Amino acid sequence: MQRRRLLAAASALPLFAIARRAGAAEFSYKYASNLPASHPLNIRAQEAMARIKAASDGRLEIGVFPNNQLGSDTDMLSQLRSGGLEFFTLSGPILATLVPAASISGIGFAFKDYAQVWAAMDGAVGAYVRGEVARRGLLAFERIWDNGYRQMTSGAKPIHTPEDLRGFKMRVPVSPLWISLFRAFGAAPTSINFSEVYSALQTHIVDGQENPLAIIETARLYEVQRSLSLTNHMWDGYWFLANPRRFAALPKSLQDLVATECNAAALRERADVAALNATLASTLKTQGMSVIETDPLAFRASLRAAGFYGEWRKRLGAPAWSALESVVGPLA
Ligand code: X2X
Numbered sequence: 450m451q452r453r454r455l456l457a458a459a460s461a462l463p464l465f466a467i468a469r470r471a472g473a474a475e476f477s478y479k480y481a482s483n484l485p486a487s488h489p490l491n492i493r494a495q496e497a498m499a500r501i502k503a504a505s506d507g508r509l510e511i512g513v514f515p516n517n518q519l520g521s522d523t524d525m526l527s528q529l530r531s532g533g534l535e536f537f538t539l540s541g542p543i544l545a546t547l548v549p550a551a552s553i554s555g556i557g558f559a560f561k562d563y564a565q566v567w568a569a570m571d572g573a574v575g576a577y578v579r580g581e582v583a584r585r586g587l588l589a590f591e592r593i594w595d596n597g598y599r600q601m602t603s604g605a606k607p608i609h610t611p612e613d614l615r616g617f618k619m620r621v622p623v624s625p626l627w628i629s630l631f632r633a634f635g636a637a638p639t640s641i642n643f644s645e646v647y648s649a650l651q652t653h654i655v656d657g658q659e660n661p662l663a664i665i666e667t668a669r670l671y672e673v674q675r676s677l678s679l680t681n682h683m684w685d686g687y688w689f690l691a692n693p694r695r696f697a698a699l700p701k702s703l704q705d706l707v708a709t710e711c712n713a714a715a716l717r718e719r720a721d722v723a724a725l726n727a728t729l730a731s732t733l734k735t736q737g738m739s740v741i742e743t744d745p746l747a748f749r750a751s752l753r754a755a756g757f758y759g760e761w762r763k764r765l766g767a768p769a770w771s772a773l774e775s776v777v778g779p780l781a
Contacts (some may be wrong), residue, residue: 489718490594498510509699509706517642524603525537535692540555540596541686544690545626548582550769553578553769555627558683559777560684561777566686589690590688599659600665601680610747614633618636618637620639620657635755636708666732666733675728676741678741679730680743680748734745
């Protein structure tokens, strides 16, 4: 009797395991990014994925892989294109290695304030870029996520004026726009994926980098940099990208759910990043950085003098450039 019961219990085990598997998600997808898990982008993405799972009664589960767990931006972009990765957030001017028009959001000193950023990116500029993304075989959701206005940091000579950038070994993302921008400043830019930035600074492969305060804080770059120069030299945002084939494999109701939740999460993330960037300079000071105010007009003048605006007007073409100028006014 005892033995029969034991046997019955043992044979029930695999059945139980099968039942569990049948209850697993019907669609098991992945979302990845290059930012630390503590950055608002990942916190809001994680929240969105939890809401999607709940609202789909567990049919769609989207795993979140922050912090370059799936590789560098370059790796993740190719996984996204092949369908090995379903969702990925990527900065416009890096996406530009595949979709040249996506550089438009990164033009130096283009946006006077966030009102102009969102007017352009939720309006004609964003619509134009998303159209180009589609032509290159990817899907970008409507709302771009905020990375923020970028600031320069140095582990060597502090940056006060554009002259301090002459020959400065500056890490920039893998992107033609960023290289061009820092050449125009007279610096010596090197393209390095974000996955390698902390160690490149630590080992002095480069002397500085530039990123919004929320990244300097969450990626602990203050540990390997000494000074922070508030230059606001460009705004940057993350397109929430999907592999169109994998996205189309979802029933329409789940497609709508994902798009709605990701767009809503983008708006929450924008508010988080704006709030953080307003307070983090003083936090970074307490973490040992010297904080330097700069004259952005002097930096902008050096871009103008180097012909940066003329070059990019030509490279991006009339549709993108006039969409941008219709919001921010004439750029030169
Ligand atoms: O690589 C960077 O510096 C980062 C994290 O800001 C971007 O993704 C553009």
